Amino acid sequence: xxxxxxxxxxxxxxxxxxxxxxxxxxxxxxxxxxxxxxxxxxxxxxxxxxxxxxxxxxxxxxxxxxxxxxxxxxxxxxxxxxxxxxxxxxxxxxxxxxxxxxxxxxxxxxxxxxxxxxxxxxxxxxxxxxxxxxxxxxxxxxxxxxxxxxxxxxxxxxxxxxxxxxxxxxxxxxxxxxxxxxxxxxxxxxxxxxxxxxxxxxxxxxxxxxxxxxxxxxxxxxxxxxxxxxxxxxxxxxxxxxxxxxxxxxxxxxxxxxxxxxxxxxxxxxxxxxxxxxxxxxxxxxxxxxxxxxxxxxxxxxxxxxxxxxxxxxxxxxxxxxxxxxxxxxxxxxxxxxxxxxxxxxxxxxxxxxxxxxxxxxxxxxxxxxxxxxxxxxxxxxxxxxxxxxxxxxxxxxxxxxxxxxxxxxxxxxxxxxxxxxxxxxxxxxxxxxxxx
Ligand code: PMP
Numbered sequence: 205x206x207x208x209x210x211x212x213x214x215x216x217x218x219x220x221x222x223x224x225x226x227x228x229x230x231x232x233x234x235x236x237x238x239x240x241x242x243x244x245x246x247x248x249x250x251x252x253x254x255x256x257x258x259x260x261x262x263x264x265x266x267x268x269x270x271x272x273x274x275x276x277x278x279x280x281x282x283x284x285x286x287x288x289x290x291x292x293x294x295x296x297x298x299x300x301x302x303x304x305x306x307x308x309x310x311x312x313x314x315x316x317x318x319x320x321x322x323x324x325x326x327x328x329x330x331x332x333x334x335x336x337x338x339x340x341x342x343x344x345x346x347x348x349x350x351x352x353x354x355x356x357x358x359x360x361x362x363x364x365x366x367x368x369x370x371x372x373x374x375x376x377x378x379x380x381x382x383x384x385x386x387x388x389x390x391x392x393x394x395x396x397x398x399x400x401x402x403x404x405x406x407x408x409x410x411x412x413x414x415x416x417x418x419x420x421x422x423x424x425x426x427x428x429x430x431x432x433x434x435x436x437x438x439x440x441x442x443x444x445x446x447x448x449x450x451x452x453x454x455x456x457x458x459x460x461x462x463x464x465x466x467x468x469x470x471x472x473x474x475x476x477x478x479x480x481x482x483x484x485x486x487x488x489x490x491x492x493x494x495x496x497x498x499x500x501x502x503x504x505x506x507x508x509x510x511x512x513x514x515x516x517x518x519x520x521x522x523x524x525x526x527x528x529x530x531x532x533x534x535x536x537x538x539x540x541x542x543x544x545x546x547x548x549x550x551x552x553x554x555x556x557x558x559x560x561x562x563x564x565x566x567x568x569x570x571x572x573x574x575x576x577x578x579x580x581x582x583x584x585x586x587x588x589x590x591x592x593x594x595x596x597x598x599x600x601x602x603x604x605x606x607x608x609x610x611x612x613x614x615x616x617x618x619x620x621x622x623x624x625x626x627x628x629x630x631x632x633x634x635x636x637x638x639x640x641x
Pocket of ligand 1: 326
């Protein structure tokens with residue numbers, strides 16, 4: 205695929221080598237680079253082009269930061285206008301950050317009040333600290349399969365091997381044991397596992413934090429009974445229910461997955477697609493909780509030089525306004541997602557491969573395991589190496605997906621039915637080839 209003359213390193217390879225001399229490992233985020241391609245030089249709608257001029261149909265979407273498609277003109281124009289207007293001012297309050305909060309309160313069912321951060325990690329960090337401060341309790345519960353950013357309170361047991369499922373399985377060295385031990389691990393779609401933890405630590409659990417669909421392990425869709433049960437259980441025990449909608453927010457419905465399932469959490473975190481590629485995070489929820497951030501009367505510190513950035517706010521406003529004005533975005537992406545899932549299901553059934561297409565809305569995953577895939581134990585049956593082989597061959601064919609098994613792929617507002625069908629026909633060839641090997 206490279207247009208470099210034979211015998212010469214590709215431009216991407218040369219960039220990777222020079223990057224590794226000044227950036228550890230050549231990347232600024234651990235999952236950025238796994239194999240080729242290394243660097244991208246342009247992006248437009250559903251397509252991206254790598255440093256060697258190769259074009260890909262993109263389902264990676266910068267881990268889901270793209271919702272409308274790359275370089276959506278409405279968003280980029282709004283960013284340019286913000287640069288020319290309030291610019292980078294962060295000394296007082298910009299009208300843009302107020303306008304953004306107003307929109308979040310209007311469209312998100314659980315949002316009575318909202319703050320802006322610069323990343324999803326900061327949003328979940330603030331949510332967990334707020335829950336601990338308000339309840340005066342030390343523990344939080346997270347689920348196997350849930351990822352909520354890199355900070356210490358949530359950086360464990362994202363998807364543990366069975367022997368470490370309930371042991372301490374940190375994402376990183378350097379985290380103090382007491383921080384890890386204050387995070388308890390439950391199983392998604394298993395209400396009893398949450399009840400057990402709440403019973404074992406009565407009056408000691410500050411919050412349950414969950415991705416309403418854990419897209420960090422593909423797409424475990426919650427049963428209605430599970431989300432409603434969690435709501436009832438947390439309400440009964442005075443535990444703060446946090447929906448981490450960093451991926452699901454704005455993508456699956458304007459009001460997030462909470463709008464889809466009709467269950468209202470106490471706090472909600474946002475990030476990624478909210479500003480269609482411009483850095484942002486957010487936290488919204490019950491006013492009585494959020495008022496603890498009130499610097500004139502509250503007791504929880506909220507600080508961040510770039511919080512409420514006019515540039516990020518402008519991008520988020522433009523994204524939300526575009527989605528509000530074009531509700532058919534959801535019909536379209538949900539239909540294209542279904543077309544992809546149905547197509548993949550038919551291909552693997554035809555070929556007799558033990559694989560399962562899963563997902564919700566415009567998000568799809570291909571598990572290399574017999575379905576249904578509902579929870580942690582089902583994920584353990586996945587043949588991760590088969591996905592890695594599938595990913596590599598799809599990349600070679602010009603289709604960019606997330607490189608790790610147990611992740612998801614994204615259909616944006618810029619994808620078309622023709623592109624889904626072309627992807628399916630490439631996937632059919634790739635899967636047939638894999639079966640032969
Ligand atoms: N929550 C979820 C559900 C995420 O997927 C991520 C990022 N993958 C985060 C939080 C952290 O967001 P950020 O990378 O912006 O810090």
